[in-house]
Structure formats: structure tokens, C-alpha cells
Amino acid sequence: MQFQAKLVIAVLAFCAVALCVEAQVPFFGGCPTxxxxxxxxxxxxxxxxxxxxxxxxxxxxxxxxxxxxYSDAGNGTIGVMNTQINRKTRRMKSIQGVARFTGSESTAKFGVRFPTVPFVADAPYWVLDTDYKNYSIVWSCNDFAVANFQIVWVLAREREPSPEIRDTIREKMDQFGIRRDLLQKTDQTNCDA
Structure with a gap:
């Protein structure tokens, strides 16, 4: 009985931490390589x-x-402008930031910072794969104690990529060991604000 109580407390603490780090998808252990x-x-x-x-x-x-x-912001940095439409209010929301290489400028590991967001750490933005013209698979992971919290973004140059591009993306994600069952499709319809 005491073990079950400790397990419940651990699970609740784990869920609270998940909410504190932007509700990214939680996994046990450290960030995978x-x-x-x-x-x-x-x-x-x-x-x-x-x-x-x-x-x-x-x-x-x-x-x-x-x-x-993404734009060239000079000095080896990339300007970031993210936009979305609120599904309920139909209002456009945007946020501007800056991405900096966290390693060499030939390796696709970035730290992204949004000045209007109240935390100080750069958010990881790692490009796992891209062909530059059609798709990009982006991964972010943060360690916290006995867990890691991940976000995956599948990006494309078109709102509706072709079935061939989608097949390529699925194959690449499987190669990277990314759980596709956790992905949520982004609504890209009726996008005139």
C-alpha cells in the first residue's frame, strides 16, 4: 500500500512537471541521442x-x-516569426524570436529564444532531417530529473504536402525512433485571417 501511494505521488509530480515545461510530451529517462x-x-x-x-x-x-x-538576422543568427490563428476567436497571434547555433554552424542544432516569453533558457530546436525544398523534421528535448520532455514538429513548404512527401517523412521518423502515434495533425484549412 505504501508503494502505491508513493507511485501515485510520483506520477502526480511527473504530470505537474510536464505542465510546467509547456506540456511537452513526457518520457522517462534522459533525452535520447x-x-x-x-x-x-x-x-x-x-x-x-x-x-x-x-x-x-x-x-x-x-x-x-x-x-x-525564418530569416537571416545577421551575425550568424536566424530570425524566427511564428504565427497561428486561434481556432475560437479567428484572431492571428504571432511571436518573434532569434535562433542561434548551439554548436558549429554546420550542424543543425539551435537554441531559440523568444524575448516576450518569461523564461531565460533557449529552447532546443534540432533539425533531424530536411530536404530544404519540401519537408523538415524538428525535435526538441529537455531533461528534468528522471524524465525528458519532447516536442516534434513536421514542417513542409506547402500546406498540404504530397502523399510521396508524407511517406518520406514517415520513413524518416521511423528511422529516428520518433513515435508517430503521438503526432497531432495541424489544421491548415481556411487560413485567411
Missing amino acids: KRVVEDFDASAYLGRWYEIEKYYAVFEADGKCIQAY
Whole structure:
């Protein structure tokens, strides 16, 4: 009985922590090792990307028509402009930030900071795979005690990528060991604000 009580407390604490880190998807253990794009071409990555699927993130709750626009911000940084339409109010919401390489500029590991968000740490933004012209698979993971919290974003240059591109994305995600059953489709319909 005492073990069950401790287990319930541990699970509740784990869930509370998940809410504190933006309700990313929780997993036990530390962040797994993931390979990222080497020889990353930042200039080819710039431009508009539409969010096709993602792991749940509270900061995108009730969002549709979610997209990101990346620009050259100078000094080896990338400007980030994320926008979405609130599904209930139909109002557009946006947030601006800056992405910086966290390793060498040829490796697709970034830290993204949004000045209007009240925490100090850069959010990990790792490009696991991209062909620059059609799709990008982005992963973020944060360790906390005995758990890690992950977000995955599937981005595309088109609001509705072709079945062939979707097949490629699924194959790549399987190669990376990313759980596709946790993905939520992003509504990209009726996006005129």
C-alpha cells in the first residue's frame, strides 16, 4: 500500500512537471541521442514553413494555420516569426524570436529564444532531417530529473504536402525512433485571417 501511494505521488509530480515545461510530451529517462543534419545550409532553410503535424504543446493550443518564417538576422543568427490563428476567436497571434547555433554552424542544432516569453533558457530546436525544398523534421528535448520532455514538429513548404512527401517523412521518423502515434495533425484549412 505504501508503494502505491508513493507511485501515485510520483506520477502526480511527473504530470505537474510536464505542465510546467509547456506540456511537452513526457518520457522517462534522459533525452535520447538524436542525429541532426550535418553540413546544414541555413540559407536554404530560410523562408516559410507550414506546420503539418506536431506533438502537443500548450503554447499552440487552439491554434490552426500554424507557420514559421525564418530569416537571416545577421551575425550568424536566424530570425524566427511564428504565427497561428486561434481556432475560437479567428484572431492571428504571432511571436518573434532569434535562433542561434548551439554548436558549429554546420550542424543543425539551435537554441531559440523568444524575448516576450518569461523564461531565460533557449529552447532546443534540432533539425533531424530536411530536404530544404519540401519537408523538415524538428525535435526538441529537455531533461528534468528522471524524465525528458519532447516536442516534434513536421514542417513542409506547402500546406498540404504530397502523399510521396508524407511517406518520406514517415520513413524518416521511423528511422529516428520518433513515435508517430503521438503526432497531432495541424489544421491548415481556411487560413485567411
